[in-house]
Structure formats: structure tokens, C-alpha cells
Amino acid sequence: MTAAQPRGPLPPVPGPDRAGAPPDERTVFDDQHDARLAHDATGLLGTFNAAGVLQAADVHVATRLGELAGEPDDTVRLALALAVRGVREGSVCVDLSRLPATAPDLPWPPAEQWDATVTASPLVGPGRPLRRDLGLLYLDRYWRQEEQVHADLLAREDADPPELDRDRLQRSLDRLFDDRSGRQREAAAVAAHRWTTVLGGGPGTGKTTTVARLLAVLQDQVPAGRPALRIALAAPTGKAAARLQEAVQDAAAAMPAEDRARLGGLTASTLHRLLGFRPGTSTRFRHDRDNRLPHDVVVVDETSMLSLTMMARLLEALRPDARLVLVGDPDQLASVEAGAVLADLVAGLTAGSAPAGEASDDAAPAPPSDVPLSDVPLSDAAPPLSDVPLPLPLPLPGARPPHPAAPPPPAARSSAAAHGVVLLDHTWRFGGDIADVARAIRLGDADAALEVLRSGSGVVELVDPTDDADLRADVVTSAAAIREAAWAGDAPAALRRLDEHRLLCAHRSGPFGVATWSRLVERWIAEAHGVRHAGTWYVGRPLLVTANDYALGLYNGDTGVVVAAADGSLRAAFSRAGDVVTFAPGRLSDVQTVHAMTVHRSQGSQFRVVSVVLPPADSALSTREMIYTAVSRAQERVRLLGDEERFAAAIGRPAARASGLRRRLIRGLSGEETGAG
Numbered sequence: 058m059t060a061a062q063p064r065g066p067l068p069p070v071p072g073p074d075r076a077g078a079p080p081d082e083r084t085v086f087d088d089q090h091d092a093r094l095a096h097d098a099t100g101l102l103g104t105f106n107a108a109g110v111l112q113a114a115d116v117h118v119a120t121r122l123g124e125l126a127g128e129p130d131d132t133v134r135l136a137l138a139l140a141v142r143g144v145r146e147g148s149v150c151v152d153l154s155r156l157p158a159t160a161p162d163l164p165w166p167p168a169e170q171w172d173a174t175v176t177a178s179p180l181v182g183p184g185r186p187l188r189r190d191l192g193l194l195y196l197d198r199y200w201r202q203e204e205q206v207h208a209d210l211l212a213r214e215d216a217d218p219p220e221l222d223r224d225r226l227q228r229s230l231d232r233l234f235d236d237r238s239g240r241q242r243e244a245a246a247v248a249a250h251r252w253t254t255v256l257g258g259g260p261g262t263g264k265t266t267t268v269a270r271l272l273a274v275l276q277d278q279v280p281a282g283r284p285a286l287r288i289a290l291a292a293p294t295g296k297a298a299a300r301l302q303e304a305v306q307d308a309a310a311a312m313p314a315e316d317r318a319r320l321g322g323l324t325a326s327t328l329h330r331l332l333g334f335r336p337g338t339s340t341r342f343r344h345d346r347d348n349r350l351p352h353d354v355v356v357v358d359e360t361s362m363l364s365l366t367m368m369a370r371l372l373e374a375l376r377p378d379a380r381l382v383l384v385g386d387p388d389q390l391a392s393v394e395a396g397a398v399l400a401d402l403v404a405g406l407t408a409g410s411a412p413a414g415e416a417s418d419d420a421a422p423a424p425p426s427d428v429p430l431s432d433v434p435l436s437d438a439a440p441p442l443s444d445v446p447l448p449l450p451l452p453l454p455g456a457r458p459p460h461p462a463a464p465p466p467p468a469a470r471s472s473a474a475a476h477g478v479v480l481l482d483h484t485w486r487f488g489g490d491i492a493d494v495a496r497a498i499r500l501g502d503a504d505a506a507l508e509v510l511r512s513g514s515g516v517v518e519l520v521d522p523t524d525d526a527d528l529r530a531d532v533v534t535s536a537a538a539i540r541e542a543a544w545a546g547d548a549p550a551a552l553r554r555l556d557e558h559r560l561l562c563a564h565r566s567g568p569f570g571v572a573t574w575s576r577l578v579e580r581w582i583a584e585a586h587g588v589r590h591a592g593t594w595y596v597g598r599p600l601l602v603t604a605n606d607y608a609l610g611l612y613n614g615d616t617g618v619v620v621a622a623a624d625g626s627l628r629a630a631f632s633r634a635g636d637v638v639t640f641a642p643g644r645l646s647d648v649q650t651v652h653a654m655t656v657h658r659s660q661g662s663q664f665r666v667v668s669v670v671l672p673p674a675d676s677a678l679s680t681r682e683m684i685y686t687a688v689s690r691a692q693e694r695v696r697l698l699g700d701e702e703r704f705a706a707a708i709g710r711p712a713a714r715a716s717g718l719r720r721r722l723i724r725g726l727s728g729e730e731t732g733a734g
């Protein structure tokens with residue numbers, strides 16, 4: 058092995074685009090027994106492995122594929138290993154030209170020579186393990202997925218638009234949206250006119266309310282005597298699906314009777330369940346291009362959690378004439394797996410336009426004089442849509458929308474809504490400090506966020522982690538409440554109490570991680586209750602599902618609680634779409650006790666009070682998306698365990714996740730060709 062290079066924490070590999078999730082935790086391998094060290098690695102692979110840039114798995118894949126392809130060149134194998142590492146850390150591709158700056162001490166190959174050698178390698182090209190495109194290096198599988206997602210989205214863009222009864226549309230918009238709901242109304246109008254709509258916004262901005270109303274608008278378009286639209290509601294996790302269903306039903310309940318009736322009985326499922334489980338594979342589904350979903354409208358909530366692979370599977374399973382409404386918060390952490398699809402879609406589709414989210418609903422800016430009014434995002438205080446031209450260039454009957462090969466007219470390009478993106482920015486549910494802090498974090502304004510923290514209202518507070526008395530009190534009180542309901546056999550109450558308080562960590566392990574804090578919480582609870590739970594299963598045990606179980610309908614990230622049944626047996630209770638399901642504990646294979654969870658896992662859930670263990674300022678997991686996601690999980694109160702330095706460091710560091718999707722979308726919409734190799 059080559060001599061180890063200077064050691065020190067390395068920043069994550071930056072991609073061409075900024076978005077999404079943090080990389081995995083990374084340490085330099087000081088321990089010779091560390092499983093991440095590839096002991097047989099030599100040359101560049103050995104050097105980069107010893108320096109902690111590559112893990113053993115990256116090295117082994119690169120070595121093996123290099124051998125199979127007859128590629129002896131060390132620099133090409135290094136590029137391949139870095140592409141493997143990129144995917145492991147959530148990036149769909151790597152930008153080789155930008156890597157050396159991340160670890161200048163390492164012996165990076167000279168840029169131009171490296172690029173030429175990689176491009177000419179037998180490892181690169183159609184049907185080979187690597188692809189070169191857009192100046193980026195992809196593992197073939199992810200290149201194909203990104204290409205497919207892009208092609209499917211453009212095909213939907215290029216298709217004849219949905220037929221519309223515009224008078225009916227106007228009437229239903231007037232009926233369902235009041236004068237204060239301009240942007241929400243715009244979203245419904247966009248969804249009526251288009252096959253693909255992206256509806257973005259932070260917590261409580263009315264995304265689900267808008268979904269319910271836009272579905273009522275779409276149902277209203279169905280001529281009398283024809284069957285109602287088949288609507289699928291889905292989300293990446295069971296918890297998020299349950300919340301979506303509940304929120305849509307609540308919103309429907311507040312609608313005029315005729316609309317309410319049209320939305321009756323809508324249920325939501327996980328996206329995996331919607332696409333249909335196929336034994337033996339977790340990335341292929343029963344519904345695909347040859348067996349499309351039967352639905353006319355598919356709504357996906359919490360789209361930020363969708364990996365590129367899931368987006369590819371979803372798009373190929375949709376009928377071309379099915380509407381797709383992607384809902385989510387593009388500022389949240391991206392998927393655990395590679396991709397940052399929602400952020401890419403929003404950035405790619407709104408590039409060069411005036412994305413609604415850059416202007417607040419609260420204070421929509423005056424339109425620039427050269428932009429037609431129809432292209433100006435509507436504020437929530439905008440006049441009713443009937444008084445304002447629709448934001449889209451309405452297609453004439455039979456006319457095709459502009460082909461992406463031809464650059465769209467400037468007016469169409471200048472509007473985010475023209476490409477189907479509407480961003481909501483007015484918070485309806487809770488104003489106040491949580492919304493203010495979340496907004497400041499989203500904008501990267503650490504000073505503004507700190508100002509709210511220092512105001513002393515206590516709604517969002519910064520606490521010294523060694524001064525844990527209040528946290529301890531919250532943890533113990535909520536555990537006692539769960540236990541009490543669980544012993545009474547009241548599963549719904551136990552599950553509700555599970556959401557009273559949640560401790561979140563960015564890290565899984567180490568002093569700032571879930572494992573350490575869980576042990577601490579367990580000790581606090583044991584001391585307070587005077588019991589130490591010896592067995593695995595005990596009444597009041599909070600559960601976290603760690604792998605999908607299609608047979609039971611339980612999904613990775615679902616949470617539940619062990620309750621005492623009337624016959625004295627133990628049952629594991631989980632929420633499912635407004636109901637409670639229980640199982641004998643023996644039927645559950647992949648569960649663990651949840652006293653704390655990663656911020657990643659908390660996506661799609663909300664809790665009354667959230668406590669967040671802030672990672673050290675130099676942690677790779679200390680990112681703006683992480684802290685934004687954590688803070689925005691809270692409904693009433695946020696406790697940040699750390700100091701101002703750690704808090705500000707996270708805000709100042711947007712996550713770097715490489716993907717070519719937004720470049721592809723920008724080029725595709727402007728009609729430029731890409732040249733893949």
C-alpha cells in the first residue's frame with residue numbers, strides 16, 4: 058500500500074448542483090482493523106482509501122470491474138471508485154474536475170489527462186459500467202435512470218395537454234379557493250392544464266389542502282355520466298401516507314357538499330405498495346412500462362424523500378395520460394438513496410424563470426415591466442383567477458404545446474408555473490418562531506435565525522447539551538404517558554403520545570448520534586420508572602421499523618408501540634391510514650427501540666416537541682437541509698442541544714449532492730442536445 062497521506066476530515070464531494078442530503082458519516086481510518094480499509098489495495102486506490110476518501114467497498118468494485126474490463130489504468134479505476142463512493146453518499150454522478158479541491162493534498166491525476174483517459178477507457182460507454190455525460194461521470198445504472206426520468210418528463214411535457222372545460226374550471230376554482238388563496242388556486246389551475254405539476258412549500262403552507270382542492274377541481278371536469286377519475290395518493294413512508302390521507306380527508310370535509318362527495322373514500326398508500334411489490338427485488342415493481350398503473354391522477358407527497366430510482370420507477374409506471382402531482386418541500390433533506398429529485402425538478406424547471414418561491418406569498422414583488430401579467434406568480438392576496446389571465450399559455454384545441462426541441466417563447470420560459478412548478482410560501486398552520494427560524498434557515502440567514510433564538514420566547518431554544526434537565530423531564534414524561542396508555546391497552550392514545558416528543562440526531566453513532574442518546578434516554582427512563590427492561594418486548598416499548606415488510610404492510614421508518622392486550626398478551630401497535638393495526642411481536646423481524654431517531658428518518662413526520670442534538674460544526678452531516686428538516690418537524694416547540702456556533706455552521710452549509718438532472722432539464726427545455734459517452 059502507498060504511504061498514507063496526511064489525515065484529516067474531508068469535506069463531502071461537491072457536485073455540480075447543490076441540493077439534498079448529507080453524505081454518510083466519514084472518518085479517516087486510523088484503526089488498521091477498520092472494515093472500511095481495503096488492505097490489499099495498492100497505488101492510487103490504496104492511497105485514497107488510506108486517506109479515508111474511499112471505503113473498501115469502493116475499492117473492491119473498482120478493482121474488480123477494472124479487471125473484468127481489462128482496464129489497468131490506475132487513474133480510471135480511481136474515477137470509477139469515486140463514482141461508486143458518490144452513489145454511496147447520495148450523489149448520482151461525480152464531477153471529476155471539482156474533486157481535487159476537496160482534498161488538495163492527495164495525488165490527483167492531472168485534470169485534462171485524467172478526463173481524456175477516463176473518456177477513452179473501455180469502462181466507459183454504452184453497455185459499460187461508466188458513462189460520461191454533461192461533463193460528469195456516472196455509474197451506468199444511474200445515468201440510465203436519469204436519462205429515463207428526463208425523457209419521461211419531457212415526453213409528458215410534449216404530449217397533447219389534458220382536455221378541459223374552461224368554464225367549469227373557472228367555476229370550480231371560484232368555489233374552492235377564496236381571495237386569500239391565490240397561489241394555491243394557481244396550483245390547481247396548473248394541475249388542470251398539465252400532466253405534471255410540482256407543488257412545493259414548507260410545513261403548513263397548505264400543500265395538502267391544495268391537493269384536496271385541486272383533486273376536487275379535476276373531478277369536477279369529468280362530464281356527467283362518465284366514471285370519476287381514479288386517484289392514487291402515495292408517499293414514500295407509511296407515516297407520510299397516513300398523514301396525507303388524513304389531511305386530504307380533513308380538507309375535503311370543509312368543502313362544499315358536491316366536492317366533498319367527489320373525494321369520498323380516498324385512501325393513501327406507500328409508493329412501494331402503489332407500484333406493487335415484486336418478490337426478490339426492491340427496485341422493480343409489478344407496475345412498470347408494460348403494466349401501467351390504472352390511475353388517472355397520481356399524487357405523491359413528501360417527494361423530497363424520493364430517490365432517483367423511485368422517481369424512475371414511478372414515471373415509467375404512469376400512463377402517459379395520467380396526471381402526476383409531486384408535492385413536497387424542496388428545502389428538506391433529500392432521499393437516503395442517491396438523487397435529489399424534487400430539488401432538481403424545482404431548480405431545473407424554474408431555471409431562468411421567476412420561481413414563485415423566491416417571492417413570498419406575503420409580499421409578491423411588482424412584476425418587471427417586460428413580463429406579461431400572466432407570467433407573474435400570484436400572491437395569496439392576488440385577485441381571483443377569473444380576473445387574471447391563467448398563468449399558462451392556454452393551448453388551443455388540438456394545438457400542441459411548444460416542442461422542447463424549439464426554445465419556448467420567452468413569456469413561457471419566464472414563468473415557473475409555465476413548467477408546472479408552483480411554490481407556496483405563506484404559512485397557514487403556525488406562524489411564530491418556528492416558521493421564522495425555518496424560513497431564516499432556508500434562506501441561509503444564520504443571523505436572522507439566531508435573533509429569533511435569542512428573543513427568549515422559548516418556542517425555539519438553544520440549550521447546552523450538558524444541561525439536560527428539561528430534555529430529561531420531557532423524555533421521562535412522554536415515556537410515562539406512553540406506558541400508561543399502553544398498559545391500559547389504549548393503542549391509539551399510546552401512538553398519539555409517541556408523537557408528543559422526539560429526540561433527533563444527525564448522526565447514527567458517536568457522541569452526537571442516535572445510539573449514544575438512545576442509551577442515555579433509556580437510562581433516564583429506567584431511573585425514573587424504577588425499572589430496567591430486561592426483555593426485548595415490554596409494554597410501552599417505542600418501536601421503529603427498520604426494513605420494509607410487505608407482508609405486514611410495515612415500512613422502514615414506521616413507528617409503533619407495544620401495548621397490553623385485553624387477554625394479557627403483548628401486541629405491537631402501528632397507525633395505518635387513520636386506523637390502528639396490531640401484530641404479535643413475534644411476527645416483526647426488523648424493529649428496534651426508538652428513543653431517538655436520525656433527522657433523515659424523521660422526514661414525513663411531525664411531533665409536538667422536537668429536541669435536536671446539533672452535530673459538531675465540522676461534521677459532514679451538519680448541513681442547512683438537516684437543520685431545516687429537524688426544526689420543521691416540530692409543531693409547537695424546538696429545543697436545540699448545542700451552541701450558536703454549531704447552529705450557524707449548519708445553516709451556512711448547504712448540502713452538496715451531485716446530479717445532472719437539473720442541467721438535463723434546463724438543456725432539454727431549451728432544446729439543446731446532450732452528448733453522452
Ligand SMILES: Nc1ncnc2c1ncn2[C@@H]1O[C@H](COP(=O)(O)OP(=O)(O)OP(=O)(O)O)[C@@H](O)[C@H]1O
Pocket residue numbers: 237238241258259260261262263264265266267304485486
Ligand atoms: N387557503 C387557506 N385558507 C385557510 N386555511 C388554510 C389554507 N390553506 C391551508 N390552510 C390551513 O393551514 C393548515 C396547514 O395546511 P396543510 O396541512 O394543507 O399544509 P401542508 O403544507 O400540507 O403542511 P405539511 O407539510 O405539514 O403537511 C391547515 O390547518 C389548513 O386548514
